[in-house]
Amino acid sequence: MNSYIFPIRAAIITFPFLAMLITAPFLIYYYRKYGQLGKLRSLILYSFVFYLLCAYYLVILPLPSISVVAQMTGPCYELHLFQSWENFINQTVLQLNNPNTYLPAMKQSVFLEPVFNIFLLFPFGVYCRYYFKFSLGKTILASFALSLFFELTQLSGLYFIYPRPYRLFDVNDLLHNTLGGTFGFVCAPLFTFFLPTRSELDSESLAKGQQVTLLRRFVALVIDWIAIGFLSSLLKFFTNILPANLRALFNYPIASFTLAVMLYFMLLMYLWNGQTIGKKVVRIKVVEQDREHIRLWSLVKRYSAFYLLLYGLLQIFNYTMTHLPTNNHSVFIAYVTFGMMSLGILLLFLFNLLYALIRRKTRLFHDKASHTYTISTLLKKEVEHANF
Secondary structure (H helix, E strand, O other): OHHHHHHHHHHHHHHHHHHHHHHHHHHHHHHHHOOOOHHHHHHHHHHHHHHHHHHHHHHHHOOOOOHHOOOOOOOEEEEOOHHHHHHHHHHOOOOOOOOHHHHHHHOOOHHHHHHHHHHHHHHHHHHHHHHHOOHHHHHHHHHHHHHHHHHHHHHHHHOOOOOOOOOOOHHHHHHHHHHHHHHHHHHHHHHHOOOOHHHHHHHHHHOOOOOOHHHHHHHHHHHHHHHHHHHHHHHHHHHOOOOOHHHHHHHHHHHHHHHHHHHHHHHHHHOOOOOOOOHHHHHEEEEEOOOOOOOOHHHHHHHHHHHHHHHHHHHHHHHHHHHHHHHHHHHHHHHHHHHHHHHHHHHHHHHHHHHHHOOOOOOOOOHHHOOOOOOOOOOHHHHHHHHH
16 A cells, blocks of 8 residues: 555655646646636646646656666566456456455455556546547547556666666556546546536636736746747857957846846837737737837836846845945945845835735736736637637
């Protein structure tokens, strides 16, 4: 029993860290298509990720030492289909006319191993039918593919980390796993009867997608800075042809940061009428009230208040706290004062962000300072079509 509990415990421990990486593509996809993920959809997706993590750990854990695996001499694979059935027939204590043998037979490995492999992919079949809306044929194919991935993981010695497989590649496991996924598909309505349908989840997400949450804006922000990092690496090639005195400016972080903000969040957004790469991906844009095209000056105010002011305050606080003079009391007081003032403004921003999260407000201080708004670009006809 511990061999089953240990992998699940490991999955619980590592789940919060891996879930962020695994669900990031899901998050971007659903913001792009529906404008919002939704609480119930989030719960379903996170449960699916957790299930896959548990299944994977059950296949590979516990990990033996490399030295122990190197000394193994047993077979690496079993290609005899229905060998598990033959083992059951030859080794079981089950006697159909003797009920006293039923429970002992169910405790034998020749019974537990096939049953475990069937139940391993049973939830996968439920997810395939309920959430991913797969047909029976696609579910069987997906179950076989997932099982083959598990078996090849074992055959490769955990992707060649080990000198040889430490678990058996078994075609019978492929059969049992695929049967488990198929049974899950057939039984899915019994487990999902009281849950909303996938279409209802989509309609709800589209309807709520007209509201722009802070998380949606944060996802756009992350994508934007990834794009800036990629574009910056390309621009480094062109800086080599600049004069030495201009090239030296790019060695200062504050100069590079300011240029990136000005070009990307001001000029590019002005040309794209309030959108960036990240905002286009999650389908939002920055607008100015009563104007079809946002003004460049409004973007300058918006992102100066957000990026340049905060970055400048952070640099002031860092400089004043790391360069405190010890030989002049008045200058020391001035440094501490400037440092504390910059820290105070930074804390006010954090308080504003926390307040917005608690009260579910979508406008932050730089929105108000520039008189701009962040809206969803999901078309109303998409929402109406989903509701219909």
